[in-house]
Amino acid sequence: xxxxxxxxxxxxxxxxxxxxxxxxxxxxxxxxxxxxxxxxxxxxxxxxxxxxxxxxxxxxxxxxxxxxxxxxxxxxxxxxxxxxxxxxxxxxxxxxxxxxxxxxxxxxxxxxxxxxxxxxxxxxxxxxxxxxxxxxxxxxxxxxxxxxxxxxxxxxxxxxxxxxxxxxxxxxxxxxxxxxxxxxxxxxxxxxxxxxxxxxxxxxxxxxxxxxxxxxxxxxxxxxxxxxxxxxxxxxxxxxxxxxxxxxxxxxxxxxxxxxxxxxxxxxxxxxxxxxxxxxxxxxxxxxxxxxxxxxxxxxxxxxxxxxxxxxxxxxxxxxxxxxxxxxxxxxxxxxxxxxxxxxxxxxxxxxxxxxxxxxxxxxxxxxxxxxxxxxxxxxxxxxxxxxxxxxxxxxxxxxxxxxxxxxxxxxxxxxxxxxxxxxxxxxxxxxxxxxxxxxxxxxxxxxxxxxxxxxxxxxxxxxxxxxxxxxxxxxxxxxxxxxxxxxxxxxxxxxxxxxxxxxxxxxxxxxxxxxxxxxxxxxxxxxxxxxxxxxxxxxxxxxxxxxxxxxxxxxxxxxxxxxxxxxxxxxxxxxxxxxxxxxxxxxxxxxxxxxxxxxxxxxxxxxxxxxxxxxxxxxxxxxxxxxxxxxxxxxxxxxxxxxxxxxxxxxxxxxxxxxxxxxxxxxxxxxxxxxxxxxxxxxxxxxxxxxxxxxxxxxxxxxxxxxxxxxxxxxxxxxxxxxxxxxxxxxxxxxxxxxxxxxxxxxxxxxxxxxxxxxxxxxxxxxxxxxxxxxxxxxxxxxxxxxxxxxxxxxxxxxxxxxxxxxxxxxx
Numbered sequence: 001x002x003x004x005x006x007x008x009x010x011x012x013x014x015x016x017x018x019x020x021x022x023x024x025x026x027x028x029x030x031x032x033x034x035x036x037x038x039x040x041x042x043x044x045x046x047x048x049x050x051x052x053x054x055x056x057x058x059x060x061x062x063x064x065x066x067x068x069x070x071x072x073x074x075x076x077x078x079x080x081x082x083x084x085x086x087x088x089x090x091x092x093x094x095x096x097x098x099x100x101x102x103x104x105x106x107x108x109x110x111x112x113x114x115x116x117x118x119x120x121x122x123x124x125x126x127x128x129x130x131x132x133x134x135x136x137x138x139x140x141x142x143x144x145x146x147x148x149x150x151x152x153x154x155x156x157x158x159x160x161x162x163x164x165x166x167x168x169x170x171x172x173x174x175x176x177x178x179x180x181x182x183x184x185x186x187x188x189x190x191x192x193x194x195x196x197x198x199x200x201x202x203x204x205x206x207x208x209x210x211x212x213x214x215x216x217x218x219x220x221x222x223x224x225x226x227x228x229x230x231x232x233x234x235x236x237x238x239x240x241x242x243x244x245x246x247x248x249x250x251x252x253x254x255x256x257x258x259x260x261x262x263x264x265x266x267x268x269x270x271x272x273x274x275x276x277x278x279x280x281x282x283x284x285x286x287x288x289x290x291x292x293x294x295x296x297x298x299x300x301x302x303x304x305x306x307x308x309x310x311x312x313x314x315x316x317x318x319x320x321x322x323x324x325x326x327x328x329x330x331x332x333x334x335x336x337x338x339x340x341x342x343x344x345x346x347x348x349x350x351x352x353x354x355x356x357x358x359x360x361x362x363x364x365x366x367x368x369x370x371x372x373x374x375x376x377x378x379x380x381x382x383x384x385x386x387x388x389x390x391x392x393x394x395x396x397x398x399x400x401x402x403x404x405x406x407x408x409x410x411x412x413x414x415x416x417x418x419x420x421x422x423x424x425x426x427x428x429x430x431x432x433x434x435x436x437x438x439x440x441x442x443x444x445x446x447x448x449x450x451x452x453x454x455x456x457x458x459x460x461x462x463x464x465x466x467x468x469x470x471x472x473x474x475x476x477x478x479x480x481x482x483x484x485x486x487x488x489x490x491x492x493x494x495x496x497x498x499x500x501x502x503x504x505x506x507x508x509x510x511x512x513x514x515x516x517x518x519x520x521x522x523x524x525x526x527x528x529x530x531x532x533x534x535x536x537x538x539x540x541x542x543x544x545x546x547x548x549x550x551x552x553x554x555x556x557x558x559x560x561x562x563x564x565x566x567x568x569x570x571x572x573x574x575x576x577x578x579x580x581x582x583x584x585x586x587x588x589x590x591x592x593x594x595x596x597x598x599x600x601x602x603x604x605x606x607x608x609x610x611x612x613x614x615x616x617x618x619x620x621x622x623x624x625x626x627x628x629x630x631x632x633x634x635x636x637x638x639x640x641x642x643x644x645x646x647x648x649x650x651x652x653x654x655x656x657x658x659x660x661x662x663x664x665x666x667x668x669x670x671x672x673x674x675x676x677x678x679x680x681x682x683x684x685x686x687x688x689x690x691x692x693x694x695x696x697x698x699x700x701x702x703x704x705x706x707x708x709x710x711x712x713x714x715x716x717x718x719x720x721x722x723x724x725x726x727x728x729x730x731x732x733x734x735x736x737x738x739x740x741x742x743x744x745x746x747x748x749x750x751x752x753x754x755x756x757x758x759x760x761x762x763x764x765x766x767x768x769x770x771x772x773x774x775x776x777x778x779x780x781x782x783x784x785x786x787x788x789x790x791x792x793x794x795x796x797x798x799x800x801x802x803x804x805x806x807x808x809x810x811x812x813x
Contacts, residue, residue, distance in 0.1 A: 086226060090239050126144060327346075330346070345363045404594065550621055556656060560656070582671075702787075
């Protein structure tokens, strides 16, 4: 059949080719280029700055290790295979965590003179982790990850020689992979040599996936990486199943158990027993593995069961209110100061923080040979939060209550049954000014961590931030347990910020401290308190000398309701007041409070080093921006009023106060202001753009924007969606997407593992913004989690931020 006006074949081909070119050019104009980009060189140099080495101190305080981290891993490394099962992320090739930071260098130094000891024998390719000293400080055990698994290594401190201990592969998928039993042997979780191949997924399902609830309340917060089906269950079991083996420092190994899912195998302080914890079915598709059924037993070193301690059922019915917990014996561990005594806590209120109860928890102890009755140590009217052991005459038991922000610490005498506990701390943890500090710890004769005391156990040593209206001023105090009097041993002095890391000799009052100033990189020192002498141990160079002249000031201002606020203002090197106003990037994170007085307290210190972190806003100082870092964004609800009832009003008021202060100072240009944040900070950004006109641009990274997708609570909100629907609606920027009329840059990792911040949150929020004609850009980073690790991803994130800041803030009309 012949059609009228039919084109000749050459003309038709020409037209098709022209249409193809037009469609490609149109696509190119509409769709951004899908490749990794690099930011300006100034930002590259900052992002590639080496990490500051970490210090690990020997139990006898004679040596320390300096542990260096490599730079950001390549995107190829970040993109290695990853299994996401029951809240775990596992690399199937190594049977270890898929997202760990490894050390690639170890250096031994002597504390007394700072001399360095050369180490030979370290693996050529180093992915070192799980570093653990022996109690006699002569050996350091660690794992090295290779392409096919993790292996146990040993460092001889005196000889400076590292050797691979065994060819047995260590299982590091879940829980601690090994513990020292004594100075010559370790208990290790190993991969069975005959476990076979990993389960293969069947192409044809055997049936539907069914979940059922028969009327009982089983609320669950929004978790990531949950099991989804029986195949996931089989894979989870395959990679978390281990055998226990006792391995000596010279490589001799003996199997102790048959394969099982061992959560942990913790030796008693005297090395005679093992606390064995195993997971078992039924699993859950709604909660992660730490709520799976958990069995706790005591074994001897031949693998024989000695005592059954607990078998907790699946904890998928924990009530929503903060402070709720699972029932039964929980937080089971060994007393650090005794040969072989277990302790645990049990809920007395059915684990329900919303239930009225005189007492919330009871703590028990249970000593070898484990054939009597457990002994009650203390009943708590708040929720148990931990214990620090000293000796039979001293232990500190801590408790808290979320609703009131109250914390209590009790002194108990574990060796005196029936003794009356003594309350020594009763305060609000929001009140930083009243914080007495944290007790310092030391090594016991068993190699465990116990309270450091003096004067026959009468004196504790407390190290604290020293929060005050002038900022943080770290201190080291003596605390008399009898008189409750405090004596100051040391307090940091301007222009330095210095805090106690460890009291390495209580009698001589020798303290290892970490000291820094605004312009001086943090380094470690030995401070002799008796002689008032200071000896420098490390000499780390300034990581970003190009920014050493950055101007830093802790500023204070007031919200419209009279609440005092603080923030840290950074100005680019060389800035002078006569230079006029600057474009501003404000980076913040809201915080809930039950006390207005606590919300108005000063945080941080004006004397801390200007560390330009890759994830913060400070790298943009190199691009000429003023940075207001961590400005107060308090959300206060006193008494029966919940903070989030007025979240939007308080948020906007806090931001308004910060903007007004920058304008008043003549630093910030009110027409060139940007606001940014990560996670809950991203949620803040979206709300500020929806409910105010203070900013010309918002940068929201890895956030959540629709609170109906987290219906059983989020952040500090423990009411459910059905209990407070108006609060969930008002706080969700997704519900107000039509009000966002400033440009917004959304960045999110495609493999976000954080509770509540599903990548879907950013995708749907972008779709809502796009549907209402907003200026928005969505950047999804492949294979990245809640925090971004790959160098290509970090650089691209900086590129996107810089590009949009330049376009809509620095060069905005």
